[in-house]
Amino acid sequence: MSTDPVAIHxxxxxxxxxxxxxxxxxxIDRMTQRASGKQALTLREDFSGTSLLACAWVDSDPERxxxxxxxxxxxxxxxxKHRLPMLGDDxxxxxxxxxxxxxxxxxxxxxxxxxxxxxxxxxQRSLLKSYFQSVYDSLTEKGVFVxxxxxxxxxxxxxxxxxxxxxxxxxxxxxxxxxxxxxDQTSFNxxxxxxxxxxxxxxxxxxxxxxxxxxxxxxxSITEITDLLTEVGFVTVEPxxxxxxxxxxxxxxxxxxxxxxxxxxxxxxxxxxxK
Numbered sequence: 001m002s003t004d005p006v007a008i009h010x011x012x013x014x015x016x017x018x019x020x021x022x023x024x025x026x027x028i029d030r031m032t033q034r035a036s037g038k039q040a041l042t043l044r045e046d047f048s049g050t051s052l053l054a055c056a057w058v059d060s061d062p063e064r065x066x067x068x069x070x071x072x073x074x075x076x077x078x079x080x081k082h083r084l085p086m087l088g089d090d091x092x093x094x095x096x097x098x099x100x101x102x103x104x105x106x107x108x109x110x111x112x113x114x115x116x117x118x119x120x121x122x123x124q125r126s127l128l129k130s131y132f133q134s135v136y137d138s139l140t141e142k143g144v145f146v147x148x149x150x151x152x153x154x155x156x157x158x159x160x161x162x163x164x165x166x167x168x169x170x171x172x173x174x175x176x177x178x179x180x181x182x183x184d185q186t187s188f189n190x191x192x193x194x195x196x197x198x199x200x201x202x203x204x205x206x207x208x209x210x211x212x213x214x215x216x217x218x219x220x221s222i223t224e225i226t227d228l229l230t231e232v233g234f235v236t237v238e239p240x241x242x243x244x245x246x247x248x249x250x251x252x253x254x255x256x257x258x259x260x261x262x263x264x265x266x267x268x269x270x271x272x273x274x275k
Contacts, residue, residue: 008176010212011050013201017165017181021056031272036142040110046101047118051079058093065093069104108140114147120217133232145273154266156188177205193219234273
């Protein structure tokens with residue numbers, strides 16, 4: 001049996017190490033039930049990339065429909081080739097748009113999701129506010145905007161964080177071996193709050209990919225984001241954090257609304273903004 005490392009596409013490695021659509025869908029369902037008391041049926045995934053969430057959304061219910069918006073043609077084409085076919089005829093309920101999220105025209109939807117910190121590409125307050133306004137306008141009454149952000153002292157450090165990802169299969173059923181995901185924060189400007197990050201994939205069983213993805217962001221705070229969301233019209237903005245397990249010395253995986261939260265060295269928060 002060959003032990004040579006194999007070439008795995010960076011999108012497959014990204015989905016395996018960063019995305020968990022089961023968790024995302026569960027959280028979105030909880031947020032939308034809280035906001036409107038009913039099941040959400042339409043979703044727009046902004047900065048959709050491989051559009052994995054949009055596909056999982058449609059796959060979760062025969063009445064659901066999704067729009068994926070992204071500017072990167074190669075990634076959208078990859079999604080059309082490797083993700084939409086897995087839905088069969090249901091792929092007709094996924095609409096991928098090569099457009100700017102600031103100006104994309106879609107029907108009003110029950111949910112807009114901008115996950116994996118993608119909106120942080122907007123470094124100017126005016127641009128981010130314009131984006132939030134476009135999201136607000138694209139939502140139905142009591143619709144929910146879901147976004148995430150990260151913070152804590154380590155968010156401003158130049159540092160690397162490694163995570164071992166076990167072997168598995170992707171959405172298409174393509175197997176991949178275990179590998180190491182590396183989050184690399186290479187620079188942080190305290191004056192502008194600008195941060196540069198890379199994702200690397202390493203391991204003995206895969207052909208390593210250095211700088212598979214690079215991000216040039218502004219590190220926004222929860223209060224800045226909340227203020228902007230409120231300014232454009234959102235009625236409520238609620239933060240969801242995981243709790244802390246003292247015995248395991250790690251987060252407990254339970255995302256709940258928390259009005260007060262200890263500033264750990266590093267944290268991730270999800271926001272639910274209701275129209």
